[in-house]
Amino acid sequence: MSRKHDWDAQGYQTNAGFVPKLGRPVLDLLKPQAGERILDLGCGDGALTAELIGAGADVVAVDASAEMIAAAVARGLDAHVADATALTFEQEFDAVFTNAVLHWVRDADAAIAGVARALKPGGRFVGEFGGHGNMAAVVTALGAVLKARGIDVATVNPWFYPTPEAYRERLEKAGLKVESIALIPRPTPLPTGMAGWLTTFAGLFFAALPEEDRAVAQDETVELLRHSLCDDAGNWTADYVRLRFAATLSS
Numbered sequence: 606m607s608r609k610h611d612w613d614a615q616g617y618q619t620n621a622g623f624v625p626k627l628g629r630p631v632l633d634l635l636k637p638q639a640g641e642r643i644l645d646l647g648c649g650d651g652a653l654t655a656e657l658i659g660a661g662a663d664v665v666a667v668d669a670s671a672e673m674i675a676a677a678v679a680r681g682l683d684a685h686v687a688d689a690t691a692l693t694f695e696q697e698f699d700a701v702f703t704n705a706v707l708h709w710v711r712d713a714d715a716a717i718a719g720v721a722r723a724l725k726p727g728g729r730f731v732g733e734f735g736g737h738g739n740m741a742a743v744v745t746a747l748g749a750v751l752k753a754r755g756i757d758v759a760t761v762n763p764w765f766y767p768t769p770e771a772y773r774e775r776l777e778k779a780g781l782k783v784e785s786i787a788l789i790p791r792p793t794p795l796p797t798g799m800a801g802w803l804t805t806f807a808g809l810f811f812a813a814l815p816e817e818d819r820a821v822a823q824d825e826t827v828e829l830l831r832h833s834l835c836d837d838a839g840n841w842t843a844d845y846v847r848l849r850f851a852a853t854l855s856s
């Protein structure tokens with residue numbers, strides 16, 4: 606049975622508040638225009654949705670997490686719980702924007718099909734998420750820690766990090782013309798270190814273990830990563846690689 610990640614809006618702000626802050630280049634690529642109707646796919650707590658509204662767009666925001674949607678609604682946003690693989694919008698958006706969420710969506714074709722249905726002819730799909738090689742050291746360390754306990758990481762890894770070539774093919778198959786797509790290495794300082802990052806994002810890996818083993822397994826993962834991702838002063842930097850793209854639905 607595939608499990609779902611538990612989102613904690615407060616922990617997210619503490620351990621990963623940099624995510625919306627680093628989403629600025631995706632907004633710049635989208636170039637939202639006043640009066641446009643935009644879908645924010647995977648809005649989280651709505652920090653970037655608010656920026657789209659600030660640009661004058663009329664924005665509908667969706668996210669799979671009820672907890673994140675509650676935080677977005679508390680900001681006064683038009684935000685709804687929805688599964689990215691089962692979008693029900695029909696030709697109503699000038700653009701679909703997405704930041705730092707599609708690496709959680711393994712059924713990429715279902716998500717892209719829903720986006721293509723949601724767009725008006727000529728509408729834009731612009732976004733960024735983890736691409737091939739994203740968090741490579743972290744995934745390798747998690748794999749080693751689980752393997753030592755008899756678990757194959759592939760059976761619990763929820764993340765999808767495609768190459769530009771593979772994702773382009775999926776977009777084109779759904780009738781989207783790719784304007785740009787590229788991998789962008791982005792070493793990212795972690796404000797609360799690797800332990801904070803793992804606590805917020807890697808729960809599904811440790812959930813495969815008996816509860817009493819989880820804390821030790823997380824500590825082991827941190828120690829395996831220290832050599833590569835922590836500097837002499839104790840600052841942690843994650844090996845993020847973004848896949849950034851802009852595509853247009855054929856008219």
Ligand code: BEZ
Pocket residue numbers: 705708734735739740764806845846
């Ligand atoms: C990312 O933004 O690349 C990411 C965030 C959380 C988990 C995995 C990847």
